[in-house]
Amino acid sequence: MMDASARQVPVQGFAEGSQRVLLVFEPDGLLRWSLTSFFMGDYQVAPTGSPETVEAMLGARCFDAAILADEAVDGPADGWENRIRGSSPHARIVRTSTRADRGRTFHPLTTMLEKPFELRRLADWLVRRETMG
Secondary structure, rough: OOOHHHHOOOOOOOOOOOOOEEEEEOOHHHHHHHHHHHHHHOOEEEEEOOHHHHHHHHHOOOOOOEEEEHHHHHOOOOOHHHHHHHHOOOOEEEEEEOOOOOOOOOOEEEEEEOOOOOHHHHHHHHHHHHHHH
């Protein structure tokens, strides 16, 4: 079942060559809204807090970037990161967490930000990655 936030931005039917697409997988409604509002000028944002909706979106669309909250799923979010990377291998992924994973190694196109974080810092990382690769 799709949650209400995911219906705000349709995933299918985007024209090829259109605006870059950002997946926001965040269970907290206020943070999901904040991320969507902040990035909607630069990305076509597909926000959701539902694993079922993410699964449906991954089958329908490639993403240029994703924000994945570790708290969005039970257990480690590594499986979801791998699924996103499987459908969108060049996507930049930002994992967010309330606990630090200092010293952990991630995929070169993935970074971890500890909550709370500054939206500008997250945006800077996405832009830096775009210009590098």
